[in-house]
Amino acid sequence: MGRTLAEKVWDDHVVTRAEGEPDLLFIDLHLLHEVTSPQAFDGLRKAGRPVRRLDLTIATEDHNTPTLDIDKPIADPVSRTQLETLRRNCAEFGVRLHPLGDIEQGVVHVVGPQLGLTQPGMTVVCGDSHTSTHGAFGALAFGIGTSQVEHVLATQTLPLAPFKTMAVTVEGELPEGVTAKDLILAVIARIGTGGGQGYVIEYRGSAIEKLSMEARMTVCNMSIEAGARAGMIAPDETTFAYLKDRPHAPRGEDWDAAVAYWRTLRTDDDAVFDREVVVDAAELAPFVTWGTNPGQGAALSSAVPDPASYSDPSERLAAEKALEYMDLTPGQALRDIRVDTVFVGSCTNGRIEDLRAAASVIEGRDVADGVRMLVVPGSVRVALQAVEEGLDKVFTAAGAEWRHAGCSMCLGMNPDQLAPGERSASTSNRNFEGRQGKGGRTHLVSPQVAAATAVLGHLAAPGDLPGLATDVRTPVEV
Amino acid sequence: MEAFTTHTGRAVPLRRSNVDTDQIIPAHWLKKVTRDGFEDGLFEAWRKDPEFVLNRPERAGASVLIAGPDFGTGSSREHAVWALQNYGFKTVVSSRFADIFRGNSLKNGLLTVVLPQETVEALWELTENDPAVEVTVDLVAREVRAGGLTAGFDLDENARWRLLEGLDDIDLTLRNAADITAYEARRPSFKPSTARI
Numbered sequence A: 001m002g003r004t005l006a007e008k009v010w011d012d013h014v015v016t017r018a019e020g021e022p023d024l025l026f027i028d029l030h031l032l033h034e035v036t037s038p039q040a041f042d043g044l045r046k047a048g049r050p051v052r053r054l055d056l057t058i059a060t061e062d063h064n065t066p067t068l069d070i071d072k073p074i075a076d077p078v079s080r081t082q083l084e085t086l087r088r089n090c091a092e093f094g095v096r097l098h099p100l101g102d103i104e105q106g107v108v109h110v111v112g113p114q115l116g117l118t119q120p121g122m123t124v125v126c127g128d129s130h131t132s133t134h135g136a137f138g139a140l141a142f143g144i145g146t147s148q149v150e151h152v153l154a155t156q157t158l159p160l161a162p163f164k165t166m167a168v169t170v171e172g173e174l175p176e177g178v179t180a181k182d183l184i185l186a187v188i189a190r191i192g193t194g195g196g197q198g199y200v201i202e203y204r205g206s207a208i209e210k211l212s213m214e215a216r217m218t219v220c221n222m223s224i225e226a227g228a229r230a231g232m233i234a235p236d237e238t239t240f241a242y243l244k245d246r247p248h249a250p251r252g253e254d255w256d257a258a259v260a261y262w263r264t265l266r267t268d269d270d271a272v273f274d275r276e277v278v279v280d281a282a283e284l285a286p287f288v289t290w291g292t293n294p295g296q297g298a299a300l301s302s303a304v305p306d307p308a309s310y311s312d313p314s315e316r317l318a319a320e321k322a323l324e325y326m327d328l329t330p331g332q333a334l335r336d337i338r339v340d341t342v343f344v345g346s347c348t349n350g351r352i353e354d355l356r357a358a359a360s361v362i363e364g365r366d367v368a369d370g371v372r373m374l375v376v377p378g379s380v381r382v383a384l385q386a387v388e389e390g391l392d393k394v395f396t397a398a399g400a401e402w403r404h405a406g407c408s409m410c411l412g413m414n415p416d417q418l419a420p421g422e423r424s425a426s427t428s429n430r431n432f433e434g435r436q437g438k439g440g441r442t443h444l445v446s447p448q449v450a451a452a453t454a455v456l457g458h459l460a461a462p463g464d465l466p467g468l469a470t471d472v473r474t475p476v477e478v
Numbered sequence B: 001m002e003a004f005t006t007h008t009g010r011a012v013p014l015r016r017s018n019v020d021t022d023q024i025i026p027a028h029w030l031k032k033v034t035r036d037g038f039e040d041g042l043f044e045a046w047r048k049d050p051e052f053v054l055n056r057p058e059r060a061g062a063s064v065l066i067a068g069p070d071f072g073t074g075s076s077r078e079h080a081v082w083a084l085q086n087y088g089f090k091t092v093v094s095s096r097f098a099d100i101f102r103g104n105s106l107k108n109g110l111l112t113v114v115l116p117q118e119t120v121e122a123l124w125e126l127t128e129n130d131p132a133v134e135v136t137v138d139l140v141a142r143e144v145r146a147g148g149l150t151a152g153f154d155l156d157e158n159a160r161w162r163l164l165e166g167l168d169d170i171d172l173t174l175r176n177a178a179d180i181t182a183y184e185a186r187r188p189s190f191k192p193s194t195a196r197i
């Protein structure tokens, strides 16, 4: 019987296999950041163990880093300690680190791909659930806990029980204005936040094949929001073109050998998935969340649902609690929801194509009165590219704030936070209670919806904007 | 790691589904660089409410958490497990756990027990009606016992053995060091290195 993409990558990494035991898998790339690594390094130190493969390990600072005044000492002493701890650990053990201020610094899941370190057929891990992002390259990439971080540092392997496989097939053309973010939010709403539990999801079908690498990363990034361990997309010409000539991509004969291998990384025609979900791309629309988990979403053109309409009692209760926390009433049009803050950034939508998309909507327009808009590039490289294209000017001219790279408002660990009761439209991936700051209320949206929302002050799509008097530059092809 | 064989204690019924790790331990607690001292951050937002079940005097000293479905979703933070353990929980019962949370728990000796939702409901009722009732989670017999109720649970044999013995995963893996070296020798040369170029 044929094998799925996930099974092929898995099989190629088995170090030992024994009846009744988890497989021991080799890990090709281990990414580190400041939050989930200190206790792991501590463990190594206590046991007197070195890092086994420094050449497969890399660290960056992202969660705690401020996005303003980055040349000044970090104000919050606890954040500072955590960053200093990472710097000390990396120096002591010899791990390559890109600290705040370095040209390669940024959100860990933006940095790996842009350096060309994430490649098809690899196993990639990081003490961070959004490691699923790297699956866009046809890598088996998943988040791990701190004990496992220590395990990989010490052994470059992980004992793992096999995953189940799920195919999410999206056929057809995405309608105009519908993005990868809308697609993945709709998939999560359909299968639920527990629907992917135990599975590696492979996204396939003509609509997926047409996505750019960055859009594919957006899709795979949020696999974890459906409960899946990982998301994957088979590598193709789009993948190879993205990787060619990146700093860590193979060169010369190695490139040819790599591409020959990468071409074998597809699900065989006779392979069987444990579960299959089919989505018609033509039925998708701009999608936003109304609740406090990423599965509580709906088309922007619809209304806040009535909890009474849920037959499952625990879903009904979850919806009731969500509406109370979000201060929304059933039946209220989603377009009528007013926001205080708009956040464009994160490892979901903080790459250059996302910034281009948001800029193309906001160019020549103004952020609505009383709304603050933060634009935070996912990495220093993304920031430099955006500046070269003049996107920073587009944003600041509209009244948005242009910040330094980092996780920023994606989570309340650094100074960029929502105040209690404040409401945001955010291109990040989690709308949990308090995720963006205590008492903050989050609506997950695409970069295009974020930009249109910033202009109108309420949840909106670019199509809701009145035309401009002057001609807007044609959006860059994404 | 401390071995887990059997544990008996009073319970906290947590009637909420989809309790994500941001609720278990909010992000600002993640700045600590140790594995202990997280107990005050456990369910921090909800604990502001004096009526929240964990704050009820009759729940003081409870060590078995009986949670709703999809417990531990979201962020992979192992701090969620440490917070539960620092607070005094030895085991969590739910009808469904998020994968990463479950993996993290078992690695730290916090036993996660999967029971059908009806059984969880029965345990909720039992422990709500009588907060003093003791719940026994017996890993040797693979059984949960409380009041008149007995429910069997599954756990894969390997995870169970490591919990029962309190074995350290890294030591176990390093027994296969020769296999790892052999695997490394046959990795293709086109695989990337993080060495600076």
Ligand code: SF4
Pocket: A062, A063, A107, A108, A109, A128, A130, A346, A347, A348, A406, A407, A410, A411, A428, A429
């Ligand atoms: S941007 Fe958000 S989701 Fe991504 S790594 Fe940072 S905190 Fe996590």
